[in-house]
Amino acid sequence: MFDLDGTLVDSNPVDSQCYLQALVDVFGFDLDKIDRNWGNYPHVTDAGILQTLCQVELGRVPTAIEIGDYQCRFLELLVLAVSQKSLQSIEGASEILEYLSMDDNYAIALATGAWKQTADFKLQQTRLDGIISPMAYADDAHARVEIMKFAERRSLEFYRQSQFETVTYIGDGVWDGIASKQLNYNFIGIGTGKRAVDLLATGARSVFPHYLDIGGIMSVLST
Ligand SMILES: [Mg+2]
Incomplete structure (x- = not known):
C-alpha cells in the first residue's frame, strides 16, 4: 500500500x-x-x-x-x-508498481492523504495512473489510518481475498510510520538524509531513496 x-x-x-x-x-x-x-x-x-x-x-x-x-x-x-515545471515520479516508481502487479503474491493499492482530484492529476502527469488501484483518498476520511483501512477493504474486494497475510505501507512521512504502527502494518520509508533517519526511528523496517533497487525492496517486503 x-x-x-x-x-x-x-x-x-x-x-x-x-x-x-x-x-x-x-x-x-x-x-x-x-x-x-x-x-x-x-x-x-x-x-x-x-x-x-x-x-x-x-x-x-x-x-x-x-x-x-x-x-x-x-x-x-x-x-x-x-x-x-513538470512533475516527476520518484525514480523507479512505475517499474516497482508494474513488477508487483505481475506477481500474484502481491496486491497493490494507493492510500493517499491527497484529495481525489489533485491525486488523480498528479498520477496522470507522472503516468502512474492505470498501474495502481484500488485507491483511497482524503475524500474518504480525514485520518490517514481511516484512509488506509478504506484502501485495505477495497483491496480485499478488488483482489477477491478474505484477508492478506501482511500489509506493508510505503511512505515518506513520519505520520505514515505512526499510522502503520497503529494499524499493525509493516512500514517501508522513502527518503534520504535526516528524513531517512526519522523514518527509521518511527519504525521503518528499511528506508530507500527511490525504487531502483527492486531486489532490495522485495527482500524487505517478503520477510
Ligand atoms: Mg507523503
Missing part, C-alpha cells in the same frame, strides 16, 4: 506551495500565522489540515461549498505550476 506525495511522486514542495496559496486565495488566511510543519497537525491529510486550520482561524469547520471551492483553486494552482 503506497502513499502518493513524496512516495510515488516528487510533489511535496509544489503541493505544499499550491495548498498554501489556495488557503490565501479562498480563505484569505495570513500565511505567516500558519504552521507549515505538517507533522504538528492531528491528521496530515489535505482534508485534515484544512479542517484544523479552519477551526483555528475561523472557529468552525469548513462548509462543503468552501471545501469544493478550495479543491478547485488548489487544482488550478497545481495545473499552472506543473505547466511551468
Whole structure:
C-alpha cells in the first residue's frame, strides 16, 4: 500500500506551495500565522489540515461549498505550476508498481492523504495512473489510518481475498510510520538524509531513496 506525495511522486514542495496559496486565495488566511510543519497537525491529510486550520482561524469547520471551492483553486494552482515545471515520479516508481502487479503474491493499492482530484492529476502527469488501484483518498476520511483501512477493504474486494497475510505501507512521512504502527502494518520509508533517519526511528523496517533497487525492496517486503 503506497502513499502518493513524496512516495510515488516528487510533489511535496509544489503541493505544499499550491495548498498554501489556495488557503490565501479562498480563505484569505495570513500565511505567516500558519504552521507549515505538517507533522504538528492531528491528521496530515489535505482534508485534515484544512479542517484544523479552519477551526483555528475561523472557529468552525469548513462548509462543503468552501471545501469544493478550495479543491478547485488548489487544482488550478497545481495545473499552472506543473505547466511551468513538470512533475516527476520518484525514480523507479512505475517499474516497482508494474513488477508487483505481475506477481500474484502481491496486491497493490494507493492510500493517499491527497484529495481525489489533485491525486488523480498528479498520477496522470507522472503516468502512474492505470498501474495502481484500488485507491483511497482524503475524500474518504480525514485520518490517514481511516484512509488506509478504506484502501485495505477495497483491496480485499478488488483482489477477491478474505484477508492478506501482511500489509506493508510505503511512505515518506513520519505520520505514515505512526499510522502503520497503529494499524499493525509493516512500514517501508522513502527518503534520504535526516528524513531517512526519522523514518527509521518511527519504525521503518528499511528506508530507500527511490525504487531502483527492486531486489532490495522485495527482500524487505517478503520477510
Ligand atoms: Mg507523503
